[in-house]
Amino acid sequence: MDTEFDSALARKLNSFVEMSKDERGILVDLQSNRITFKRGQALIEQGQAAHEAFFLQSGWGCNFKMLPDGGRQVIRFPIPGDCIGLRSILLRTSDHSCSALTDVVVAAVEAPRMLEIMNKYPRLGAAFLWSVSQDAAMVVEHLVSIGRRSAKEGLAHFILELTERLKLVGLATEAQFEHPLNQSIIADALGVSEVHVNRILRELREQNLLTLREGKVNILDLSGLQKLAGYRSLQIGRDKIDYA
Amino acid sequence: MDTEFDSALARKLNSFVEMSKDERGILVDLQSNRITFKRGQALIEQGQAAHEAFFLQSGWGCNFKMLPDGGRQVIRFPIPGDCIGLRSILLRTSDHSCSALTDVVVAAVEAPRMLEIMNKYPRLGAAFLWSVSQDAAMVVEHLVSIGRRSAKEGLAHFILELTERLKLVGLATEAQFEHPLNQSIIADALGVSEVHVNRILRELREQNLLTLREGKVNILDLSGLQKLAGYRSLQIGRDKIDYA
DNA sequence: CGACGCTTTGACACAACTCAACAACCGTGG
DNA sequence: CCACGGTTGTTGAGTTGTGTCAAAGCGTCG
Numbered sequence: 001m002d003t004e005f006d007s008a009l010a011r012k013l014n015s016f017v018e019m020s021k022d023e024r025g026i027l028v029d030l031q032s033n034r035i036t037f038k039r040g041q042a043l044i045e046q047g048q049a050a051h052e053a054f055f056l057q058s059g060w061g062c063n064f065k066m067l068p069d070g071g072r073q074v075i076r077f078p079i080p081g082d083c084i085g086l087r088s089i090l091l092r093t094s095d096h097s098c099s100a101l102t103d104v105v106v107a108a109v110e111a112p113r114m115l116e117i118m119n120k121y122p123r124l125g126a127a128f129l130w131s132v133s134q135d136a137a138m139v140v141e142h143l144v145s146i147g148r149r150s151a152k153e154g155l156a157h158f159i160l161e162l163t164e165r166l167k168l169v170g171l172a173t174e175a176q177f178e179h180p181l182n183q184s185i186i187a188d189a190l191g192v193s194e195v196h197v198n199r200i201l202r203e204l205r206e207q208n209l210l211t212l213r214e215g216k217v218n219i220l221d222l223s224g225l226q227k228l229a230g231y232r233s234l235q236i237g238r239d240k241i242d243y244a
Numbered sequence: 245m246d247t248e249f250d251s252a253l254a255r256k257l258n259s260f261v262e263m264s265k266d267e268r269g270i271l272v273d274l275q276s277n278r279i280t281f282k283r284g285q286a287l288i289e290q291g292q293a294a295h296e297a298f299f300l301q302s303g304w305g306c307n308f309k310m311l312p313d314g315g316r317q318v319i320r321f322p323i324p325g326d327c328i329g330l331r332s333i334l335l336r337t338s339d340h341s342c343s344a345l346t347d348v349v350v351a352a353v354e355a356p357r358m359l360e361i362m363n364k365y366p367r368l369g370a371a372f373l374w375s376v377s378q379d380a381a382m383v384v385e386h387l388v389s390i391g392r393r394s395a396k397e398g399l400a401h402f403i404l405e406l407t408e409r410l411k412l413v414g415l416a417t418e419a420q421f422e423h424p425l426n427q428s429i430i431a432d433a434l435g436v437s438e439v440h441v442n443r444i445l446r447e448l449r450e451q452n453l454l455t456l457r458e459g460k461v462n463i464l465d466l467s468g469l470q471k472l473a474g475y476r477s478l479q480i481g482r483d484k485i486d487y488a
Numbered sequence: 489c490g491a492c493g494c495t496t497t498g499a500c501a502c503a504a505c506t507c508a509a510c511a512a513c514c515g516t517g518g
Numbered sequence: 519c520c521a522c523g524g525t526t527g528t529t530g531a532g533t534t535g536t537g538t539c540a541a542a543g544c545g546t547c548g
Contacts, residue, residue: 065384068474091381095384115370118373125366125370125373126362128373129334129369129376130334130335135380136380136383139383139387143319143383143390144317149311150535182493194494199536202496202497230312394504436504437504437506438526440505442528
């Protein structure tokens, strides 16, 4: 069933609305302009005008926001199949930065092209709206995590959500995945200090819930973690919408 | 310039793309089905299927998420001109609840109708995508507030952002506005305890930065607050996008 | 080998939470 | 009219989660 052109993006959007051949063609075309970024390079800089959106093909990204005092809040870690900077295009300027956490391959699309496509292919426009909505929902969940969960619960939740997202694109098994995250960046994602992340990881390890080392996460006790985190599945792409 | 039909919604979307007469007509039509909710009533229930979106005409709403342990995280307080539940329509089911913080008047639009309109009027679809993006950007800012600001900084930021939003729809002056918020709900918005909000409010009062009582906020020292919060203006609707 | 990035640990400080009590302000009903 | 419960705001005392600072361990790589 999979062909070279059946991209992660197409699979993702197709889970929202069934797409026509034309629309599939556009999606293939959209992703023709491949660019590589080295680990650490910036794809998007906070405060700058947004010229293009990216569709991540391989590797990990990191969306974050810097504060005047030097603090950093990680908003999201884009993984293959995710859009980067789509929101920024609409808002004209980027409210956050995005950098490559590993070497990454992206497809770049100029802003005017994106707008033109949304105009000509409203169903694709709706699919992008859906995708942006999904991302927004995850940010909301992240907000809940930081606002109303302890650091330990939040970390458990973070790992569970990441596992599920990675599983959707075939980058995680039920119980483990590889990642480029260090304790410092996890701290900035959870809004706690690096030292505290270390302590929490030790606790989770000692309670045989999960291990995180050498770029690998092993989930030792899934139901225990879910209970700790109060986790509910993402429930993506259950059934398609009846879109005229 | 303003007519009866030049709604807050139309004004808001028009700041993204210049709209045709047809499109304006659709927006008027969209908002014909007015419904009133009493204070405390639920507009949207977390976990339920989303049948309709609402455009808030008057009053305050409250978007929030409940946790299994009874905790509550407020995501956003919709004010007149805001969309409620647009994201939920796309995602089929609501990931959060929304209740009326005061008596409210909304315009209700059935989900299929929204989808139909996005299909027929791609420019309106893009405008809605823009609106959802804006909301998402505010949630991100909220995330930063909770994750990387102290409770005091966060509260200052919260008040400043609210003031700016209210000013856009004529519900706040430079230095004050009325509101239906109590300390408990502010606590759930900032992710801290009710008691702590009280103490922080006292500090802000004692430092002559702001007062909040009897449903009224008075900003006593704008630049002092901005400095404390590390606040940057929302920068909405600077100039319109060149949308073909 | 030394330098560097990342992790781990300890000691201490502080922000924020919990529990508890009380005050002020309603609207309601006897 | 006052007594009453309910809601919201205020304050204090003690506890706990998390932050800060500092030091050391341990890989990797030039």
